Amino acid sequence: MNKILLFARLQEKAGQAEVELDAVNKSIAEVKALLKENYQMEEIDTSMVAVNEEYANSDVVVKEGDTIAFIPPVSGG
Amino acid sequence: MNKILLFARLQEKAGQAEVELDAVNKSIAEVKALLKENYQMEEIDTSMVAVNEEYANSDVVVKEGDTIAFIPPVSGG
């Protein structure tokens, strides 16, 4: 199983900060597609993705226990 | 009479921070020459001069009561 973290607008749209999902052996691109479908979150397309707190490309394959975070365009500072 | 203020190395060389001098109707250039002669202060040549707390050119003529300050190259900050 994997923990999926959502922030900012994505979090509000999903109505939760965290989703449990089995994404093992799926690519980040596949996980994106899955979430986009399940939650109607077009914003996912313009979000970056972090696996275990580090930015990851779409072709990275998820392993058991990985934490996946969707990072909408940031606005700190 | 006029008050002449000296700072930094000029002050140390003169052994005093302040000199009383009658510089009325003299130009700043003349006051410079006078001080240079009386105190062997070649550094006067590379100093700026302020009259009444404002930078002044060599051709400015001193009036009664003016305060003249010799400003060696500054090094604040």
Place this chain on the structure above:
Amino acid sequence: MNDKFWISEQPLNIQEVVDLVTRREAGAINTFIGTVREFTKGKRTLYLEYQSYVPMAEKKLAQIGEEINEKWPDAETAIAHRIGRLDITDIAVVIAVSTPHRADSYDASRYAIERIKEIVPIWKKEHWENGEEWIGDQKEQKAYPTGHPEEEDLT
């Protein structure tokens, strides 16, 4: 909380951040303080809400410190970013960079704020009298992700 790079829910203390980079080798400390501005393009902000992916954000702040040391090996950097609700004039971020000479302190400090706006997972929600919105994509100066992006000022 990292020793020199952290996210805080409490008000930030400028002196505390500066103290972390003060040292005998440095003659210059540049500090950038980001505060909550009331008006952006004529629109009045009531308050801001900052959210962060805290452990990753602290790592990314530390990474910015490392990037600075690659570019300016003599620099020492500390960065604190506040999250939660912030009112007008509250401090959102404090960056302090010390270097032996002043030019580098300005350049490295500027580099830090630009990188924060690029890579650190922190989000700002603006609350106005008539609505609220998560702001994003500040480097391109537009609000995200409305259909037709509204121009947003950079802090």
Place this chain on the structure above:
Amino acid sequence: MNDKFWISEQPLNIQEVVDLVTRREAGAINTFIGTVREFTKGKRTLYLEYQSYVPMAEKKLAQIGEEINEKWPDAETAIAHRIGRLDITDIAVVIAVSTPHRADSYDASRYAIERIKEIVPIWKKEHWENGEEWIGDQKEQKAYPTGHPEEEDLT
């Protein structure tokens, strides 16, 4: 002492200077803090002694604030400079500039420190283990007024 531009014989308080420029219109505050560095070109400084023509220096600091407002009309500036004996890491100068947006705060703050080194009547005497000397002409990076000028770092 001017309200926002002053010379002090007491230790400077960064927060106090920042408070003077904090306001609802500003989203950015850049602060430059000049500290006493131990080594300059391998030569060890024990302490510094700053002297100033105080009333004129305060006027010139205020003039720098006016010059900044000509170039950056939205900026608010405060500058404090300490005089007397300063030890290593002590703060000699604190500049704070607030602006609506960050780029201007950096540029205006940098402008301020450069102008201080040009026009404000403050002098620094370096005390080393084997001597002492009034430093001058920092913009040209040489000590003044020795016969053969020694290279001096800019702070």
